[in-house]
Every structure is written in C-alpha cells, then in structure tokens.
Amino acid sequence: MSGVWVELGRTCSGAALALAVLVAAVVVGLVPAHAQERILSFVSDVTVERNGDLAVTETIRVEAEGRDIRRGILRDFPTIYTRPNGTRVEVGFDVLGVERDGRTEPFAREVLTNGVRLRIGSADTLLRSGPHTYVIRYRTTRQIGFFDDVDELYWNATGTGWTFGIDVAEARITLPEAVPFRRSALYTGPQGATGRDATVIEQQPGRIVFRTTRPLPPRNGLTVATAWQKGVVAPPTDTQKLGWxxxxxxxxxxxxxxxxxxxxxxxxxxLKVGRDPPRGTIIPLFGPPEGFTAAGVRYVWRMGFDDRTFAAAIVDLGVRGHLTVADVGKITRVSPHHGGRPLPAPERAVTQKLFAAGAVTLEQENHERIAAAKSALQQGLDAAYRGVLFRPNxxxxxxxxxxxxxxxxxxxxxxxxxxxxxxxxxxxxxxxxxxxxxxxxxxxxxxxxxxxxxxxxxxxxxxxxxxxxxxxxxxxxxxxxxxxxxxxxxxxxxxxxxxxxxxxxLKAPTRQGRVVMDQIAGFRQYLGTAEEDRLEYLTPPEKTPELFEKFLPYAIALDVENTWATRFAGVLAAAGVGAAAATAWYSSDRGYDDPVGWTDKLGSGLTDTVASSSTAPGSSSGSSGSDGGGSSGGGGGGGGGSGW
Structure with a gap:
C-alpha cells in the first residue's frame, strides 16, 4: 500500500513541475511585451469645417512602464512653416481640452522654435505602469490647400518625431458635406519617405479612414492627403491672406x-540740412583766411574739434611767442612765455587754463589741466564758428x-x-x-x-x-x-x-562758411603742393626759415606738415640751421636736423601726447500631396512627442 502512495507522490510532483515550467514560460513570454514603452494606437480624427478650420481629436493609447513615460507624455505640434520663397506661415493651434483615461488631465503649453509643445501630466503625479489613453482636442487653422481644380487636406496624422514606436495608426477625415473624394494618397516611414504601409479601410462621400498595415518604428509616421471638389470649404479672402x-x-x-x-x-x-552749398573755384592762396588761427582753420575745415586742433594751437602759440616746448627724453614740457602777439579769445583761454599753475608736462598726471585747456579752446571755437560758418546738425x-x-x-x-x-x-x-x-x-x-x-x-x-x-x-x-x-x-x-x-x-557749411572753406582749401593747396613749379606762375612768397615757421602750425592743422617741411629742407640747410633750431620756442635733447622728422614729431607726436595726457586714468574716449507628390512628414499637423 505504501508503494502506491509513493508512486502517486511521484506523479503529482512531476505534474506540479510541468505546470510551474508552463506558467514561467507564459510569464517570460509576456514580460517583454508589457515592459516595452510604446504607442499602442494613435487615432487622428479630423473634422473639416466650412471656414477651413480643423477640429481635431487625437486619441493616443500608450504603454507606460515608468522609464520614459513617468508622469505623462509630450506632444509637439509644428505651427511654423516656410514657403519656397523663404517667408513664414504660422498656423493656428488652440487646445480645447486634454484627458487621460476619461478624466481631465493638466497640461502646460511650451513654445518651441517651430511650434508648440504640450507637456501633459503633473509633476507631482507618477503614472501606474500599464496602458493609458490620452485624448487631445484642439482646433487648427490654415491647413487646407486651395488649388485651381480641387481643395485638399495634406495631413501629417501622427508626426515623425515620436521617440516611441506605434503599433497602429489611423487617420479619419470628415468633410462638412457628403461629397465624393476626387483623389487620396498615403505615406508612411521617416521624414521624407514615401512608404505605403497603410490602406484606406473606409471611404464614403464626406468621410475617409486610413490605417497602417504594420507597426511604425520610432521616428516614423503616417501622413495622408485627400482632395475634394471646390466650394465645400470657403477659401480665404485676399484681405485675410494679406493679414496672415x-x-x-x-x-x-x-x-x-x-x-x-x-x-x-x-x-x-x-536734403533739408546736410547738402553743402556749391563750392567755388579753388585757387592756391598764400595765407590763411584773414583773422584765422591754426586751430580755427582746422576747426572750420573739419567742422569739428579733435586732438590735432589742440596740437596745432600749441604750436601756433609757440610761434606767436606765448609758450615754449621742450622735449627731454620722453617728456614734453610746455612753459609760458610772456610778450607775444595779441591772441584771439579761444587761444587766450588755452594759456589761462594750461598755465594756471605754471609750466606743465604733457603727462596723464596733469590730465585735468590739459583737459581744461582743450575744453576752453573747443568752447571758444564753438562760440566763434559753430552755427556761423557751419551747422553740425x-x-x-x-x-x-x-x-x-x-x-x-x-x-x-x-x-x-x-x-x-x-x-x-x-x-x-x-x-x-x-x-x-x-x-x-x-x-x-x-x-x-x-x-x-x-x-x-x-x-x-x-x-x-x-x-x-x-x-x-x-x-x-x-x-x-x-x-x-x-x-x-x-x-x-x-x-x-x-x-x-x-x-x-549731415554737417554742412553755411554760405559764409563755404567761402571761408574755399579759402582754406586754396591755402592748403599751397601748403601741400610738393611740385613747386605748379605755383611759380602765381608768384608765391619767397621761401625763408621765417615763412616755414610762420605757416607750420597751419600745415599741421591741415595735415600737410610733412610736405611743407620737405619743401623747406634745402632752405633750412642753406641757412645752416636744423628744423628745430629754426624756431626760438622749441628745444630738444635729441636735435632734429631733418625737417620732416621734426614736423612729424610736432604734428602726429604732439597730437598723440595730447590725446593720452588729457584722459583720466581708467577712462576712455508646392505640389499637391494627394496627387502623389507628397511624403511621410509632409503637410500640416505632424510633430511628434515622447514621455516625461
């Protein structure tokens, strides 16, 4: 009797083991299917309204396993497109409501470069694993194509941007009238593909339904196009098109x-204020306009003030006997000198400000005195000539x-x-x-x-x-x-x-200023002409060291000091003096026998020195989609999405 029970026990144990193996096999077979996050079904239900708007309901059933889909899904919808000519088209996109599993679901609208993202779900709520059904209702505009013979909807039903695969995708299109469809087309695959893994499962007047015939991998989608007779949907007016x-x-x-x-x-x-009066005939003149200092000549010629204006004034004051300039090493020292010729108000103000505390070295530590002297000169020139000889506008x-x-x-x-x-x-x-x-x-x-x-x-x-x-x-x-x-x-x-x-x-001389500027241009022609033969027939003044010094400030003011010095190189050499030695107001520990080198030092060098020494430290002065010309990802709608 005991042998029977032993045999029965062995039989039951074998059956239990077989049952356990069977259950395990079933479980193992089912786990991958449930563990893979994907879109189980995607239905885009589109109702075309008479005014051309689309009322769209998207029903998206997803499998969530807490990896990418933890709180909800992201739905991206493109709203900005580019025409062949490069201009933009922006379609309307108004969300009417979002649901999950039959209940209202919160969402946030985010702006993308080319459209809108709906972040569906709550940051405070984690989804349970398993299937969830999302319903998104929205209205979009300007999706209908109005051609000569038909009107068309070219609709990217799912979009090609989803990071999940789609088991089944379906697009349903309903017209406002029960009219037959003239033609239709469908495309599947990644962006730009022309696959045909879909079919029309229902077609009747005013309604057509497309469905995929095999699953779509990630970044693949379903695009459909269908056309119908004109007159069913009202086309936009010209005013609407312009406004859009x-x-x-x-x-x-x-x-x-x-x-x-x-x-x-x-x-x-x-035209109103910037046109210059016509220039007169320019002939060489052998002196500046009457009563004009070197600084005044440059100020009017440039119709403004700069550092070289001040440098020209310093040289002019030296020539007129009101200061001396001494270059020792890299230091330029300017000292007052009494007994010079009477000065106009602007230059007189320079001496008062510059020598308020005696001699001054042109260094940054004396920037306040130098800047005050520059400002006094500019104010004096402004008062004398600004608005009189030119208008800065x-x-x-x-x-x-x-x-x-x-x-x-x-x-x-x-x-x-x-x-x-x-x-x-x-x-x-x-x-x-x-x-x-x-x-x-x-x-x-x-x-x-x-x-x-x-x-x-x-x-x-x-x-x-x-x-x-x-x-x-x-x-x-x-x-x-x-x-x-x-x-x-x-x-x-x-x-x-x-x-x-x-x-x-926009600066412009007045008529009076035009006359003075023509005179300045004639004087500059004389100072800056290297070919002296061109001037001989006009009987220019005799070249002497005194003439060289007298007009040197003006040559600096008019940016022709090097040409002026070159013309006098022979005269100074014959007189047995260097360029610097020809002046009583300038001295240097280096000596300048070359007049061009010395005048360049006075012109450009002094201008640079003035600029740096007057500044405070730390400061500075299409084809139809329904006619076979489309592809997956084309048309309106589209986008994609993922989880979050």
Whole structure:
C-alpha cells in the first residue's frame, strides 16, 4: 500500500513541475511585451469645417512602464512653416481640452522654435505602469490647400518625431458635406519617405479612414492627403491672406518697413540740412583766411574739434611767442612765455587754463589741466564758428540714431512674440553684436582714413570689431532656418554704417562758411603742393626759415606738415640751421636736423601726447500631396512627442 502512495507522490510532483515550467514560460513570454514603452494606437480624427478650420481629436493609447513615460507624455505640434520663397506661415493651434483615461488631465503649453509643445501630466503625479489613453482636442487653422481644380487636406496624422514606436495608426477625415473624394494618397516611414504601409479601410462621400498595415518604428509616421471638389470649404479672402502674411512675417515687415523709413529719414535730413552749398573755384592762396588761427582753420575745415586742433594751437602759440616746448627724453614740457602777439579769445583761454599753475608736462598726471585747456579752446571755437560758418546738425543725427535703436527693439520684440525665446534670444544677441561691431568698426575705419587713427591701432581694432561683428552675424545666420529668417536681424547691422557716418555727413557749411572753406582749401593747396613749379606762375612768397615757421602750425592743422617741411629742407640747410633750431620756442635733447622728422614729431607726436595726457586714468574716449507628390512628414499637423 505504501508503494502506491509513493508512486502517486511521484506523479503529482512531476505534474506540479510541468505546470510551474508552463506558467514561467507564459510569464517570460509576456514580460517583454508589457515592459516595452510604446504607442499602442494613435487615432487622428479630423473634422473639416466650412471656414477651413480643423477640429481635431487625437486619441493616443500608450504603454507606460515608468522609464520614459513617468508622469505623462509630450506632444509637439509644428505651427511654423516656410514657403519656397523663404517667408513664414504660422498656423493656428488652440487646445480645447486634454484627458487621460476619461478624466481631465493638466497640461502646460511650451513654445518651441517651430511650434508648440504640450507637456501633459503633473509633476507631482507618477503614472501606474500599464496602458493609458490620452485624448487631445484642439482646433487648427490654415491647413487646407486651395488649388485651381480641387481643395485638399495634406495631413501629417501622427508626426515623425515620436521617440516611441506605434503599433497602429489611423487617420479619419470628415468633410462638412457628403461629397465624393476626387483623389487620396498615403505615406508612411521617416521624414521624407514615401512608404505605403497603410490602406484606406473606409471611404464614403464626406468621410475617409486610413490605417497602417504594420507597426511604425520610432521616428516614423503616417501622413495622408485627400482632395475634394471646390466650394465645400470657403477659401480665404485676399484681405485675410494679406493679414496672415503680415502677421506671419511681423519681424520681417518691421525690419524692412523700419529700415526703409530710416533710410528715408536720413535722405530727407540730408536734403533739408546736410547738402553743402556749391563750392567755388579753388585757387592756391598764400595765407590763411584773414583773422584765422591754426586751430580755427582746422576747426572750420573739419567742422569739428579733435586732438590735432589742440596740437596745432600749441604750436601756433609757440610761434606767436606765448609758450615754449621742450622735449627731454620722453617728456614734453610746455612753459609760458610772456610778450607775444595779441591772441584771439579761444587761444587766450588755452594759456589761462594750461598755465594756471605754471609750466606743465604733457603727462596723464596733469590730465585735468590739459583737459581744461582743450575744453576752453573747443568752447571758444564753438562760440566763434559753430552755427556761423557751419551747422553740425547733431540733433538730426541723434534722432536717426534713436530711430535705429528703436528699430532694433521693434525687431527683437516682434521676434520674441512670434518665435519665442529659442529663436528670439539668438536674434537679439546677433543684432547687438553685429550692429555694435559694425558701428564701431565704421568709426574706426573713418578715423584711419582721415589720419586720426594710427595703423597699429586700426589693425588691432579692426580684428576686434571683425570678430565682434562676425560673431553677431554668425549667430543670426546659424539660428535661422532660411536666409529670409535672418533678414530682420541683418537689417540693423546693414544700417549701422549709415548711422555711424550720419554725424559727419549731415554737417554742412553755411554760405559764409563755404567761402571761408574755399579759402582754406586754396591755402592748403599751397601748403601741400610738393611740385613747386605748379605755383611759380602765381608768384608765391619767397621761401625763408621765417615763412616755414610762420605757416607750420597751419600745415599741421591741415595735415600737410610733412610736405611743407620737405619743401623747406634745402632752405633750412642753406641757412645752416636744423628744423628745430629754426624756431626760438622749441628745444630738444635729441636735435632734429631733418625737417620732416621734426614736423612729424610736432604734428602726429604732439597730437598723440595730447590725446593720452588729457584722459583720466581708467577712462576712455508646392505640389499637391494627394496627387502623389507628397511624403511621410509632409503637410500640416505632424510633430511628434515622447514621455516625461
């Protein structure tokens, strides 16, 4: 009897083991299917309304396992497209509601570079593992294509941006009237593919349903296109189209309209106040305009004040017997001298400020006295000639600059409003870098051309501003999808040279000033002519050391001191004196027998010394998709998503 029980026990144990193995096999077989996060089904139900709007309900059933899908899903929807001509199209996208498993679900709307992201779910709530069904209802506009013979919906039902595979995808399209469809097409696969892994499972007048025939891998989608007779959906009016275009391309409109307006303003300003009176006939003159000092000549000739104006005044004061200049090593010392010829008010103010505490060395530690003397000279020249012989028209230039700044602000605001932070940020940075770099670079180039900026300074500055402006331009072009996208940011950069040069271009002499400037031009012609044979027929004054000294301040003022010195090299050599020795007001421990070297020291060297010593330390001066011409990912709708 005991043997029977033993045999029965063995039989039961074998059956239990077999059952356990079977259960384990079933469990092992089922685990991978449940553990893989994916979209079980994706249904895009589209109702076309008579006004062209689409009412869309997306039903997305997902398998969540707490890896990528922990709190919910992300649904990206593109709203910004680019036409073949590069201009923008922005479709409407209004979310009507979101549900999960039959209950309202919270969501947040985030702006992307080319559209909108819905972050569905709550940061405080973790999903249970298993299937969940999301329903997203929204309305979108401007998705219908209006062709000559048909109207069409080319609809990217799922989008090709999903990071999950899709087991089954379905697109349902319902028209406002029960009319037959003229043609239809479908595409599956990644962006741009023309796969046909789908079919039409239902078609009747006014309704058509597409469904995939095999699962879609990640980054694959279903796109459908269908066309129907015209008249079912109302096309947009011309006014609507214009309004849409202006709204879509608001930054471009602001940039072009603002740029044209700014150029128009500058043209108007130049025509009104910036045009010079016609020049007279320029003939060589053998002296300055009557009553003009060297500083006055340069101030009127340039229609403004600079460091060389002050340097010319220092040399002129020396020639007139009011100061002496001594160069000892690298130090330039200027001392008062009494008994000189009477001075005009501007130069008299210079001596009062410069020698308020006696002699002064042109060093930075004396910047307050030197700057005060410069300021006194400028104020005196302003009072004597500004508004009398020329009008700076600074106010007109300032208004233009403010308009330029307002244009930059308008482009930045419209870009941020229409494109969001992701695109607006690079555009703003690019505009600022590019505009400032180009503006400053233009001023640097102008200074170099006019001889106010030395070559080493120009090279260093040019490299800096090229890099500065280049970074801005690069930020604009690389962040833009098309060249048209970059145009709004590039407009202020292109206008920067105009804004920078306007301060000098809008200056204009008065009629009285034109006469004086013609005289200055004639005098400069005499001072700066190296070929003396050209002047002989006019009987110029005899060349003497005294004449060389007398007009030297004017040659410095008019940037022709080296030519003037070259003409007198033989005269000074015949007199047995060096260039420096020909003057009683200048001394140096180096001696300057070469007149060109000495005058260059006085002109350029003294100008540089004045500039550095008057500045305080630490400061500075399409085809139809339904006709077979489409692809997966084409048309409206689309996007993609993931979990979070």
């Amino acid at each position: 275009w202006l709204t879509d391309n608001l930054a471009l409109v602001a940039a072009l309209a603002g740029g044209i307006a700014l150029l128009g303003y500058y043209l108007l300003a130049w 600074t106010g007109w230039a300032v208004v233009g600059t403010l308009g330029w700044i307002a244009l930059v602000a308008a482009i930045a605001v419209t870009t941020f409003v229409t494109r969001g932070d992701n695109f607006g940020g690079p555009v703003l940075i690019g505009m600022l870098f590019g505009s400032v770099g180009t503006f400053a670079g233009t001023l640097l180039l102008r200074g170099f051309v006019q001889g106010q900026v030395k070559l080493p300074t120009f090279i260093v500055g040019a490299i800096f501003f090229l890099v500065f402006g280049g970074l801005g331009t690069m930020a604009l072009t690389t962040s833009a999808d098309t060249l048209i996208d970059a145009v709004p940011g590039l407009v202020p950069v292109a206008l920067a040279p105009v804004v920078a040069l306007a301060f000098s271009l």
